[in-house]
Amino acid sequence: MSSFAVRLRPAGGPWTDRQAAWRLGAVACLVLLIIVLMVVFVAVRAWPTLQHNGGLAWLGHGGDVDRQVNGMITTSRTPPATAYHLKAWPLVYGTLLTTLVAVAVGLVFAVFSAIFIVEFAPRRLRTVVVPAVRLLAAVPSVIYGLIGILVLAPFVGRHLITPERRASVQFIVQLDGTGVLVAVVILTVMITPIMIAIIVDALIAIPSGWREGASALGANRWEAIWGVSVRAARPAIVAAAVLATARALGEAVMISMVSGSRGFSPKPQDGVTFLFEPIRSLAASMVENVDAINAPAIRSTVYAFALLLLLSSLVLSIGGYVAKLPMRRQGIRI
Amino acid sequence: MEDTRDLGPADPFLDRSVPSLAPPVRRLRPDRRPVPVPVKPEDDPLIPVRDAAAGPERMRVENLTIRYGGEAAVKDVSLSIHQGQVLALIGPSGCGKTTLLRTLNRLTETTTSATREGDVLLDGEEIEQISVTALRRRIAMVFQQPNPFPMSIFDNVAYAIRVQNAKRPGRREIEHQVVDALRRAGLHDELAGDLDRPALRLSGGQQQRLCIARAIATKPEVLLMDEPCSALDPKSSAIIEDLIAELRRELAVVIVTHNLAQAHRVADKVAFMYLGDLVEYGDVDQVFGAPRAQRTRDYVEGAFG
Amino acid sequence: MVTPVLDRPPAGAAPSPLRPKPKRDSPRDWRWSHRLAFAAAWGCGLALCAVAAAIVGYMGYRGLQYLDLGLLTSRPEASLKQDEAGGILDPVLGTLLLTVLGIGIATPLGVVSAVWLVEYGKPRALARAVESGIEVVAGTPDIVIAIFGLAIFQQSIFAPLSFTASGGGVFGRSFLAAGTMMSLIALPLIFGATREGLLAVGALTREASWALGKTRICTVREVLLPQVRPNIATGAALGMGRIVGDTAIVVVLLGATLQIEPQDGIPGIGLLRGTGSTLTSYVYGASPAGEGNAPQKAYAAAFVLLLIVLLLNAAVDAIARRSSRKAS
Numbered sequence: 001m002s003s004f005a006v007r008l009r010p011a012g013g014p015w016t017d018r019q020a021a022w023r024l025g026a027v028a029c030l031v032l033l034i035i036v037l038m039v040v041f042v043a044v045r046a047w048p049t050l051q052h053n054g055g056l057a058w059l060g061h062g063g064d065v066d067r068q069v070n071g072m073i074t075t076s077r078t079p080p081a082t083a084y085h086l087k088a089w090p091l092v093y094g095t096l097l098t099t100l101v102a103v104a105v106g107l108v109f110a111v112f113s114a115i116f117i118v119e120f121a122p123r124r125l126r127t128v129v130v131p132a133v134r135l136l137a138a139v140p141s142v143i144y145g146l147i148g149i150l151v152l153a154p155f156v157g158r159h160l161i162t163p164e165r166r167a168s169v170q171f172i173v174q175l176d177g178t179g180v181l182v183a184v185v186i187l188t189v190m191i192t193p194i195m196i197a198i199i200v201d202a203l204i205a206i207p208s209g210w211r212e213g214a215s216a217l218g219a220n221r222w223e224a225i226w227g228v229s230v231r232a233a234r235p236a237i238v239a240a241a242v243l244a245t246a247r248a249l250g251e252a253v254m255i256s257m258v259s260g261s262r263g264f265s266p267k268p269q270d271g272v273t274f275l276f277e278p279i280r281s282l283a284a285s286m287v288e289n290v291d292a293i294n295a296p297a298i299r300s301t302v303y304a305f306a307l308l309l310l311l312s313s314l315v316l317s318i319g320g321y322v323a324k325l326p327m328r329r330q331g332i333r334i
Numbered sequence: 335m336e337d338t339r340d341l342g343p344a345d346p347f348l349d350r351s352v353p354s355l356a357p358p359v360r361r362l363r364p365d366r367r368p369v370p371v372p373v374k375p376e377d378d379p380l381i382p383v384r385d386a387a388a389g390p391e392r393m394r395v396e397n398l399t400i401r402y403g404g405e406a407a408v409k410d411v412s413l414s415i416h417q418g419q420v421l422a423l424i425g426p427s428g429c430g431k432t433t434l435l436r437t438l439n440r441l442t443e444t445t446t447s448a449t450r451e452g453d454v455l456l457d458g459e460e461i462e463q464i465s466v467t468a469l470r471r472r473i474a475m476v477f478q479q480p481n482p483f484p485m486s487i488f489d490n491v492a493y494a495i496r497v498q499n500a501k502r503p504g505r506r507e508i509e510h511q512v513v514d515a516l517r518r519a520g521l522h523d524e525l526a527g528d529l530d531r532p533a534l535r536l537s538g539g540q541q542q543r544l545c546i547a548r549a550i551a552t553k554p555e556v557l558l559m560d561e562p563c564s565a566l567d568p569k570s571s572a573i574i575e576d577l578i579a580e581l582r583r584e585l586a587v588v589i590v591t592h593n594l595a596q597a598h599r600v601a602d603k604v605a606f607m608y609l610g611d612l613v614e615y616g617d618v619d620q621v622f623g624a625p626r627a628q629r630t631r632d633y634v635e636g637a638f639g
Numbered sequence: 640m641v642t643p644v645l646d647r648p649p650a651g652a653a654p655s656p657l658r659p660k661p662k663r664d665s666p667r668d669w670r671w672s673h674r675l676a677f678a679a680a681w682g683c684g685l686a687l688c689a690v691a692a693a694i695v696g697y698m699g700y701r702g703l704q705y706l707d708l709g710l711l712t713s714r715p716e717a718s719l720k721q722d723e724a725g726g727i728l729d730p731v732l733g734t735l736l737l738t739v740l741g742i743g744i745a746t747p748l749g750v751v752s753a754v755w756l757v758e759y760g761k762p763r764a765l766a767r768a769v770e771s772g773i774e775v776v777a778g779t780p781d782i783v784i785a786i787f788g789l790a791i792f793q794q795s796i797f798a799p800l801s802f803t804a805s806g807g808g809v810f811g812r813s814f815l816a817a818g819t820m821m822s823l824i825a826l827p828l829i830f831g832a833t834r835e836g837l838l839a840v841g842a843l844t845r846e847a848s849w850a851l852g853k854t855r856i857c858t859v860r861e862v863l864l865p866q867v868r869p870n871i872a873t874g875a876a877l878g879m880g881r882i883v884g885d886t887a888i889v890v891v892l893l894g895a896t897l898q899i900e901p902q903d904g905i906p907g908i909g910l911l912r913g914t915g916s917t918l919t920s921y922v923y924g925a926s927p928a929g930e931g932n933a934p935q936k937a938y939a940a941a942f943v944l945l946l947i948v949l950l951l952n953a954a955v956d957a958i959a960r961r962s963s964r965k966a967s
Contacts, residue, residue, distance in 0.1 A: 020856035024755035028769045031752050031826070035772040038779075038787045045790055109683050112676075116684025125688070131952070132691040138948050140884030142919045143698065143941045146926050150934055151697070189690065196687070209481035216439060217548065218471035219497040220664050222673040227493060232484045243778075250780020253886040253919075257928040283782045283887075290891050293789065303790070306783045313778040443663075462661030465668060500670065 042310055045303035048296070052084035058304065061089030065263035069289060072297035083297040090265040091305070094279035097180065098255065099248040102187040107241050109188075110195035111230065117196070118203040119225055130200065136193035141254040148186040148258035153177035161276050173264055173277055180266055181275040183259040191248050195240040202236030203229055235324045242320035246313050249283070256284035282309060389417030392555050392586045393438065393473075398452035400433050400442060407433040409610040410452070415556060420578060420587040422601035422618070424594060425633065430610040431590045435558050438588065439473040440466050456555070471498050474549035475558040479565055480541035482533035482548070487525065490533045490544055491515050494551045511551060519547035520577050539570025546577065550585070557581060559589040563596065575600050594634065598622055606630045695945075702942020705935040711943075715897045715921065721933040727940045729898045730921035733814075734883055734947070736910075737893070737917055740818025741825055741882045742875055748822065749829030749878075750871055754859055757837040777827035785891035788820035792892070801912055802902055812894040813902075814911045820888050825878025832874025836867030869962035873955055880951045883944065886919040893920065918944040 015023070049058060068086050072079070117129055157177025166175045206229045214224035230237075260278020263285070268274050280288075282305045293299045393415035400408040408430040415421055415438075423431040433442060440461060442448045454461045461469050482490050488505070491512040496502055512529070516522040521543045525531070533544055542562055549557060559578070563571035578587055578600045591597050597604055597618070604621040606614040606629075614621055614630040625631045666677050713726030752769060760766040776784075792801055793811035801813035840863060848858040864871075894900075894914030901913035916924070918940050923929050925937035 015854075015856050017855045020854075020859075021755070021759045021761070024751050024759060025765070027748060027751040028755045029765070031748055032765075032769045032772045034823070035776055037791070038776075038784070041787055041790045042783065109687075112680045112683035113687045116680045116687070120680060121684060129684075129688055129691070131956070132695065133687070135949060135952055136691055136694065138880045138884065138952055139694075140886065140919055140944055140948065142884075142886045142922045143944060145928070146922055146937055146941050147694065147697070149926050149928055150937070189694075192687075193691075207481070209477060209479055210483055212441070212444075213477065213481040213483065213545070213548075214493070214497075215444070216441065216470055216475040216477075217494045217497055218467045218469075218552075219493075220467050220669055220673065222666070222669060222677055223497050226673075226676065227497070228483055246778045246780070250782060252780070252782040253890060253923055257923070257926060261928075283780055286782050286786060287887060287890055290786070290789070302786060306786045309780050309783050313780065313783075314775060317774055317778045440661075443661075463659060465662045466664045467668075 039310065042303055042306045046300060046307040048300040049084050049086065049304040052081040053086060058086045058088055059092055059308075060087050061093075061265070062087040065090050069263075069285075069298065069301060072301065073292050073295050077296065079295075079297045084300060086301055088263075088282075088301075088305070090263040091280055091282045091285050092308075093265045094259065094263075095249060095281040095283070097279065098183050098187050098259070098281060099245060101184050102191060102248050103241060103245050105184075106188045106192040106195060106244060107237070110192050110199055110240065111237060113192075114196050114199035114203055115225055115230065117200050119221075119229075133193045133196050133200070137197045139190075139193075141190055141251055142257075144186050144190045145254035145257035148182050148254070149178065152182050152185065153258060156182055156276065165273055165276070169273060169277070173260075173262060175273075175276045175278075176260070177276070178258050178260040179276045179278045180259075183255055183279065186254065186258050187248055187251065190251070190254065191244040194247060195237075195244050198236055198240040198243065199233060202233040206232050238323045239320060242316050242323075246316050249281075249312055249316075250309055251281070252283035252287045255281045256287050259284060261288065389419070389586075391415070392417050392457060394453075394455045394458075395434075395438075396453040396455070398434070398437065398450070398454060400430070400437055401449045401451075402445065403447045406610055408437070408607075411607075411612040412452075413605055413612065413615050415586045415588055416603075417555070417586045418582060419602040420582050420589060420600050421603045421605060422597035423588065423590045423605050423607060424592075424597050425607035425613075427592070429607045431607050432560055434607070435475075435560055435588060435590050438556070438558055439470050439475055441475070471552060472554050473556040473558060474552075474554035476542070476545050476549050476560065476562050478561040480538055480545050482536070482541050482544050484532070484534055486530045487516075487533050487536070487544060488512055488529035491548050491551050494548050498552050515547040515551035516544075518550060518581070519543045520573065520580075521547055537570070539566050539573060542566060542570070542574060543577065546574070546581075550581065554585060556586045556588065559587065561590050561592060564592065571596070594622075594636075606633060608633070698938075698942055698945055701938040702945070704938070706939040706942055710936070710939055715916075715936075717897050717931075719932065721935055724925070724931060724933040724936050727918070727921060727936065727943065730916045730918045730940060731943060733889075733893070733899055733915040734917040734919075734944075736814060736915075737818055737821060737889070738879050738882045740814060740911075741821030742879050744819060744822035745825035745829055745878055746871070746875055749826045749874065750833050750864075752826075753830050753833035753837060754863070757834055758855055758859055758863070773827050773830050776823055777831075780887075781824060781885050782887040782891070784820050784823050785888040788816055788888065788892050792816040792819075799912075802914070810894070812892050812914055814893065814913060814915060817888055817892040818911075820892055821882045821885065824881050824885060824888070825875075828878040828881065829871065829874035832870045832877070833867055836870030837863060840866055869958050872958050876951050876954045876958065880948055883917075883947050883951070884919060886923055889917045889920040890923065893917065897921075897924070918947075 050056075065086065065088055072083055117126055117133070121129060154177055156179075157175070160181075161175050161177065169175065210228050210232060211224050214228045215221075219227065259280055261280045261284060262278040263280055264278050266274045266277035266279060270277070286302050286305050289298055289302050293302055391414050395411055395413050395415075398408055398411045399406055411430075411434060413421070423434060425431055436442045437450065438454060438461075442450070443466070456464065456469065456472065464472075483493060485493070492505070492508055495508045495511055513522060516525065516529075521540060524540065533541065536544060542565070546557075546562075563574050566574065575596060578589065581587060582602075589597075589600065601618045604614075604616065604618045605612055606621060606625075606627075608629055614625055614627050616626075621630060622634055625634055666674050669677070710726040711731065712728055714728050715730065716723060716725035718724045752773070756766050756769060789811050791797065791811075792813075793809045795809055797811070797816075798809045800815045802810040844862060844866070845858055848862045849855070853861070893916065896914045897916055899910070899913060899915035901909040903909060921940045922937045922944065925931040925933040925940065927934070
């Protein structure tokens with residue numbers, strides 16, 4: 001491992017501090033430049049879509065988004081403004097639906113699981129579970145996608161979707177197992193270990209004096225855990241939720257594998273059928289259209305999606321920072 | 335002066351008419367058997383007159399032995415704790431003072447290797463037979479390091495009150511209780527009404543007084559203090575000592591301290607512990623003025639520790 | 640004054656059988672909402688164990704079932720039939736090459752940025768901009784980074800880094816392109832780990848070195864970097880984990896050709912300019928979602944991928960354990 005540690009061997013004689021500050025600063029600026037470039041490039045390439053659709057109107061709904069995007073391929077090198085027209089609401093909806101449900105379910109699960117691991121798990125179990133959680137948090141998303149498409153989706157398709165249900169919507173969508181349910185379940189399974197790992201670290205770091213103080217006041221075990229430990233770990237819980245949301249928002253390949261991958265917006269009022277209907281997220285749409293990126297309208301569309309994701313993750317990190325502010329005032333550091 | 339014999343048979347757990355299976359291992363040393371001496375009114379002008387008369391006995395420790403694994407940290411200790419009195423546990427580090435203190439509200443139980451022999455009674459009831467949460471509500475504790483929770487000042491005090499209520503009371507219902515506790519802890523005036531400040535932003539001495547306020551908010555019967563001033567500066571210590579003298583009126587206080595001068599100033603009774611043994615136990619003036627045991631005399635005179 | 644009671648037998652070595660069991664803090668005495676939450680914690684915890692065991696167990700079972708040495712040493716072939724799809728040699732090599740490239744670029748950048756930020760960090764506004772910029776990258780989805788990479792490497796000045804089509808269009812997809820963008824994924828982890836390490840070094844250590852007349856940069860080189868080497872290694876291992884596990888950048892920027900296809904020219908450089916695949920893109924391609932549909936091969940590749948991640952995790956643990964042993 002140590003071979004990765006860089007050695008700053010100066011070429012001709014030792015550097016003075018001023019030189020060093022300049023050179024190291026230049027590298028840091030290079031990093032910053034790349035990041036700024038990223039935002040600029042994405043925004044510039046997304047511009048035609050914003051321009052020809054009139055600002056953010058392309059986020060609205062109307063028509064079949066898949067057909068709209070496919071229609072862009074045939075257009076020429078300098079397509080007319082109409083070629084850019086797009087109503088991407090189903091993709092936005094698919095992104096929001098999967099992300100919000102997965103994060104909400106996952107967060108509750110993660111908080112309780114973390115409490116279990118830190119407070120209740122027998123020592124032996126804990127020595128197994130903590131590394132297992134870290135492993136699950138590091139498992140590549142494509143493996144979760146593989147499990148989803150090879151294990152979960154066939155199971156859902158075979159046992160949970162009745163032929164009648166399939167027939168009832170056959171002229172609109174095909175129900176083959178992949179869809180809302182599998183996507184949300186797999187996404188939840190993917191992001192929960194990430195949250196658990198962060199919350200476990202925070203709970204372990206809670207000073208024992210706080211817990212002891214709560215016990216000495218006559219709090220029972222749960223009151224001490226919930227009212228003091230979990231409360232003190234709230235910044236970490238917020239941070240975990242923010243990180244998990246960012247991961248869920250940007251998950252592309254895995255969602256494209258297990259979501260049925262259609263620009264379709266299932267309605268919750270469809271009842272159980274809703275769970276099996278296909279969706280697609282923004283990130284998944286980007287992956288699927290990247291092969292056709294040389295068509296100008298598609299390229300602009302894909303970059304517009306990228307811009308949307310970039311801005312959301314920006315808002316998320318600012319949101320996470322703001323959410324932690326009141327706790328910082330309480331004197332909690334994270 | 336009470337005689338333990340009076341209480342003995344009345345308590346079912348003390349009644350050992352059924353012979354114990356344990357071998358008689360009790361060793362009695364002369365210096366462990368304090369000769370009852372009448373309490374003389376103190377004529378030394380430097381020592382404040384103790385106005386709080388000894389109230390009824392609140393706690394009684396009988397032949398208490400605490401072991402961690404095989405090693406006894408507290409050996410066969412007996413003493414009693416009265417309302418209106420401050421009992422100071424003094425002695426060198428690692429001699430079982432804190433262990434004894436933490437046994438009084440069953441915090442030693444959190445150490446799995448700890449075993450207990452002997453009895454600890456709260457108002458005549460064995461503490462192990464009181465549910466642990468109820469016991470700790472009656473016997474509050476202040477720790478060596480101030481440990482206010484990472485919440486506002488109000489929430490810190492309210493935490494104790496809320497934990498001890500079946501229904502979670504709203505802010506308005508408990509506000510007067512919180513203010514009262516802060517006032518009794520001598521913190522209220524300094525805060526100038528701003529109870530929503532984060533507790534961790536207070537100074538060390540204020541934090542410790544907040545912990546005291548938190549501990550006394552629900553009117554416990556006994557207050558345990560584990561070297562409450564060791565992390566504080568002299569000025570803050572002095573404030574806390576005054577506070578202890580005030581609190582003595584309403585409850586029984588047990589304080590562990592390394593600081594002999596402090597023990598002299600605040601205590602009514604002093605127990606000197608050495609290597610787990612209760613070497614001497616008596617009135618503060620007797621222990622400091624006329625110690626019966628040589629080890630006590632050495633310690634009090636600063637020969638070791 | 641209490642005198643020891645002489646007429647009672649002393650407390651025995653063991654608690655007397657007469658004494659009832661002590662009343663402990665039992666969930667049975669809690670109010671129902673606490674009991675419910677307590678049960679929920681146990682339920683979630685046990686469910687977590689079950690899910691973790693199921694995932695790891697299932698992937699291990701499938702992997703051992705389908706993986707053999709022949710698969711690891713033969714090249715993949717494009718085929719619709721699973722039997723003719725060949726092995727996973729190229730994806731394994733592609734993963735290794737891409738990881739080395741990405742981490743090789745990210746480590747110096749991350750370490751130098753962190754050193755500059757902690758040890759110099761002036762002007763303050765610039766330092767803060769660098770810090771929050773890297774934070775932004777950390778939160779940016781990999782697919783956005785990938786698409787950005789495409790925008791960069793399709794510029795004609797970067798044409799030498801990839802393949803140029805006969806019409807003059809720059810393909811923009813190569814190991815170099817993917818590796819460079821992969822470094823952006825690993826960068827925040829290395830930067831963060833190094834920064835934490837540097838901040839944890841006490842001021843005394845620095846001042847002692849300065850007091851010996853060493854310049855700041857000399858202190859960095861001779862005192863600080865050796866001290867934070869475990870942090871850098873941890874950050875690098877975490878970064879490698881992210882690179883190994885990333886799919887989107889590979890799909891977008893490596894061309895995801897099944898075999899490694901070097902471009903003409905100098906052998907080593909040609910390889911870097913060429914396209915290829917990694918284990919992640921192979922798993923994606925061989926799954927029903929991709930073109931290949933060779934689930935057994937996908938399981939085998941996923942198992943290898945899981946082993947690599949396991950190895951990296953073990954490395955992180957080992958580094959942490961070693962440095963904590965050194966510290967104590």
